[in-house]
Amino acid sequence: MQASSPIRPPAPADEGETLTTLVGRLVDDSRNLVGAEIALYKARGLERVSRYKSAAIFFVAAGVLALAGLIALLVGLILSLATLIGPLGATAVVVVVVLVVAGILAMIGKSRMKQPILPEHGA
Numbered sequence: 647m648q649a650s651s652p653i654r655p656p657a658p659a660d661e662g663e664t665l666t667t668l669v670g671r672l673v674d675d676s677r678n679l680v681g682a683e684i685a686l687y688k689a690r691g692l693e694r695v696s697r698y699k700s701a702a703i704f705f706v707a708a709g710v711l712a713l714a715g716l717i718a719l720l721v722g723l724i725l726s727l728a729t730l731i732g733p734l735g736a737t738a739v740v741v742v743v744v745l746v747v748a749g750i751l752a753m754i755g756k757s758r759m760k761q762p763i764l765p766e767h768g769a
Contacts, residue, residue, distance in 0.1 A: 720744065 720740055727736035 724733070724736045724740050727739060730736075731739070
């Protein structure tokens with residue numbers, strides 16, 4: 647990726663150059679260096695964002711497929727239990743069990759949010 651202002655090699659120093667001219671060239675070269683560094687960090691940042699974006703898309707797709715698999719498993723469980731305790735009873739049992747598991751997971755998540763991120767240091 648090219649910077650907005652190309653970095654030019656330093657011009658050969660003339661013996662007649664004044665200190666003001668040399669300081670001016672130093673300022674210009676420093677400005678060009680800073681601009682090139684900013685362009686480099688922008689390019690690196692955009693590359694990382696692009697990589698994380700594609701990874702996030704794959705995670706979302708995996709989550710959707712996992713949810714579809716879980717739903718299919720629960721439907722299969724209801725159909726299997728329906729032969730033993732009837733469709734209404736099978737649905738009720740599966741729903742209650744799933745809600746209990748969801749509640750337990752929610753309580754675990756809540757307790758972990760109360761834990762400090764960094765351990766506190768005693769005074």
